[in-house]
Amino acid sequence: MKTIQIRTEVPGPKSRALLARREAAIPRGPQLVTPIFAAKSEGAWIEDVDGNRYIDFAGGIGCLNVGHRAPRVENAVREQLGKFLHLCFGVTPYESYIALAEKLNALAPIQGAKKTFFVNTGAEAVENAVKIARVHTKRPAVICFEDAFHGRTLLTMSLTSKTNPYKVGFAPFAPEIYRIPYAYCYRCSYNLTYPSCKMTCAHHLEDTFRRVVAADSVAAIIAEPVLGEGGFMAPPKEFFPILREICDKHGIVLIADEVQSGIGRTGKFFAIEHYGVEPDIITTAKSLGGGLPLAGISGKAHIMDAPIAGGLGSTFAGNPASCVAALAVIETIEKDGLLARSTALGKRFEERARSWQKKWQLIGEIRVLGGMCAIELVRNRETREPANTEAKDLAHFAYEHGVITITAGTAGNVMRILVPLIVSDEQFDEGLDVLEAGLAHVAEPKQAALSHA
Numbered sequence: 001m002k003t004i005q006i007r008t009e010v011p012g013p014k015s016r017a018l019l020a021r022r023e024a025a026i027p028r029g030p031q032l033v034t035p036i037f038a039a040k041s042e043g044a045w046i047e048d049v050d051g052n053r054y055i056d057f058a059g060g061i062g063c064l065n066v067g068h069r070a071p072r073v074e075n076a077v078r079e080q081l082g083k084f085l086h087l088c089f090g091v092t093p094y095e096s097y098i099a100l101a102e103k104l105n106a107l108a109p110i111q112g113a114k115k116t117f118f119v120n121t122g123a124e125a126v127e128n129a130v131k132i133a134r135v136h137t138k139r140p141a142v143i144c145f146e147d148a149f150h151g152r153t154l155l156t157m158s159l160t161s162k163t164n165p166y167k168v169g170f171a172p173f174a175p176e177i178y179r180i181p182y183a184y185c186y187r188c189s190y191n192l193t194y195p196s197c198k199m200t201c202a203h204h205l206e207d208t209f210r211r212v213v214a215a216d217s218v219a220a221i222i223a224e225p226v227l228g229e230g231g232f233m234a235p236p237k238e239f240f241p242i243l244r245e246i247c248d249k250h251g252i253v254l255i256a257d258e259v260q261s262g263i264g265r266t267g268k269f270f271a272i273e274h275y276g277v278e279p280d281i282i283t284t285a286k287s288l289g290g291g292l293p294l295a296g297i298s299g300k301a302h303i304m305d306a307p308i309a310g311g312l313g314s315t316f317a318g319n320p321a322s323c324v325a326a327l328a329v330i331e332t333i334e335k336d337g338l339l340a341r342s343t344a345l346g347k348r349f350e351e352r353a354r355s356w357q358k359k360w361q362l363i364g365e366i367r368v369l370g371g372m373c374a375i376e377l378v379r380n381r382e383t384r385e386p387a388n389t390e391a392k393d394l395a396h397f398a399y400e401h402g403v404i405t406i407t408a409g410t411a412g413n414v415m416r417i418l419v420p421l422i423v424s425d426e427q428f429d430e431g432l433d434v435l436e437a438g439l440a441h442v443a444e445p446k447q448a449a450l451s452h453a
């Protein structure tokens with residue numbers, strides 16, 4: 001039986017009624033990607049309040065690598081509910097928090113002693129990583145990248161690149177933040193081409209130290225191993241080794257923000273493992289909690305120990321239900337072979353996307369690192385003009401036909417796939433069939449216009 005079942009127009013009457021209540025009760029600021037209100041979810045599907053069933057290619061923005069209500073996660077949380085909920089780890093500690101820290105320490109691709117602590121959200125994890133780097137180095141500045149997304153709090157919004165909608169009207173931003181180009185090769189800020197560019201973007205850091213901010217003022221360089229919100233761009237293999245070398249030379253802390261790329265999304269537990277580079281600090285969140293809010297900051301023990309006792313923490317940080325859920329997430333990834341599954345899904349996507357690229361000019365670039373997959377849409381392959389309205393139309397077509405997707409990219413012209421890694425081949429293909437139909441719907445009038453020109 002097909003997973004997708006669309007029984008009403010989308011949004012259906014009950015969703016429309018809830019949408020009206022949402023508009024009356026909730027400000028316009030919080031984002032709204034689809035007008036579909038959920039009633040139930042399981043594995044890789046969501047059912048809405050009108051009885052329509054969708055395949056979920058968004059995973060609540062990358063939070064459900066192990067799927068909706070993953071059985072181990074659900075059981076662990078149920079069991080925890082019967083014991084205790086909130087205590088505050090800082091007041092009355094509990095073992096699951098420690099067990100999870102031990103697990104992440106073991107998994108972090110860093111040699112030597114490591115330590116981890118927990119907060120609630122990805123933004124909080126990034127904030128804390130920066131706080132730790134500043135105490136450790138006794139320096140103020142942070143270098144971040146164009147097209148980065150690190151969150152919506154004052155510091156993380158300041159680290160975030162995309163101005164609209166994330167920064168509109170929210171100035172003044174946090175000080176001592178310096179931004180340089182990322183290795184976004186498809187849209188190189190230096191107009192160079194890899195590999196003849198010889199990684200100018202990474203080496204340019206030394207120039208930044210001369211002309212913008214002195215190296216001995218820089219506490220940290222923070223980078224996503226694969227741009228998330230920025231469009232799923234994975235830099236060439238040399239990029240992170242060069243950053244590592246420069247950080248070592250100047251005593252700068254290298255922070256890998258794995259909030260979106262981590263927890264098995266790319267076929268390795270952490271995306272930075274693809275680069276053979278050891279960061280000093282890694283931030284995690286999203287899929288770590290298997291659907292519950294949880295974020296981690298893991299790093300070299302001597303760096304993590306820099307803040308004084310009591311200098312870090314938060315009331316709900318490392319909530320007991322989230323900690324047992326995260327232990328169940330990691331067990332599921334390990335026991336159910338989800339890293340290999342992530343790689344296999346990436347291959348399956350790439351095959352389909354290549355066939356789309358042959359058919360439609362609209363597909364400028366295909367990006368695949370394990371299950372972190374995307375297509376960047378362009379109006380013209382020569383000019384690479386971002387096809388942002390087309391990406392929006394594709395996402396709209398997709399949900400109307402049973403697939404929940406989200407876009408990405410600073411221009412909003414990237415279609416990203418964050419499907420739960422437990423999706424079956426049949427479900428994944430069903431979802432890809434809808435995307436293919438959507439691409440035909442969006443691309444063919446354009447293609448016709450091009451060929452008549």
Ligand SMILES: Cc1ncc(COP(=O)(O)O)c(C=O)c1O
Nearest residue numbers: 121122123149150151228259260
């Ligand atoms: C790379 C990255 N860092 C940080 C964040 C912020 O996480 P949160 O929304 O949980 O605060 C996100 C969220 O999308 C992200 O993708």
